[in-house]
Amino acid sequence: MNQPRDIVKKLTEHGYRLTPQRLMIVSAIEDSDGHISAEEIYAQVIAKYPQVNISTVYRTLELLKKLGLVTETDFGEGRVRYHPAGKGHHHHLVCQECGAIVDLDESVLVPLKNVLLREYGFSADLRHLAIFGRCVKCSQ
Amino acid sequence: MNQPRDIVKKLTEHGYRLTPQRLMIVSAIEDSDGHISAEEIYAQVIAKYPQVNISTVYRTLELLKKLGLVTETDFGEGRVRYHPAGKGHHHHLVCQECGAIVDLDESVLVPLKNVLLREYGFSADLRHLAIFGRCVKCSQ
DNA sequence: AGGTATATTGCAAGCTTTTGCAATTACAAC
């Protein structure tokens, strides 16, 4: 499990600078329950450090994604949510009718990942997926 | 395979009005090679009918999606692309390193669809998916 | 500690998509 310290370590290892903005953004993500939006991160950061710009939040999120430290999931809300990769992966079944969200164990996608790797040589990044459709109730 | 006539039929069946805007938007999608963006549809439509607004394009696309007549795919370009549902479904493997796109047969996702239905009662809408990751070349 | 290179930031503008609202128009009923 990654802790803020591990993220900081990974940043310096890759030659990225440790700015106060980055440290606060990382803390906000780590302190969250796991599905935090850019706007929510931004709100937390400016509470302590009001001159930070939201574009810095987006740029930091992009960097953390690139380093594999956070995953991004689109729940179809019109905004995307972020999850610290160290807190484990899981997926979501999102009902387009009633909006219900059911969590899905990561293992369900392992066979697909294996097929893609075996038959196409493709390493799929399926770490935090939202699958849309209809739940049991709404399918009737 | 749906033709414009079928789409028109489905619209009237559901009580939606046949406006010239809708008819032109439907034609643009049907005439495309299958992965057309909202901006491209808009450009085709205003060539003949200049006062049409792009929000009408987006609203029509939303309606066609809801009726299952078009599918929407995010290739990670910062804009989404549309495909007439009648022209068949397929998926895409998008390499995040080099941008290569490999087409994937629909059948590869059938086992996943079945597991979700059997174990969660969830009818997944997996008609035109983009899966991100790394292609063979970029994985080394 | 001080100087330097360059990564990073803030700002403003832009892009894609969505939404509220008033004006318009398709379609059904007469």
Next chain:
DNA sequence: GTTGTAATTGCAAAAGCTTGCAATATACCT
């Protein structure tokens, strides 16, 4: 063919996210 009404549109503004550029600040080197 007229009329009524509710669906649809255009417009303008806004939401979410990205980007170019000049100013700033981190980390390295001495």
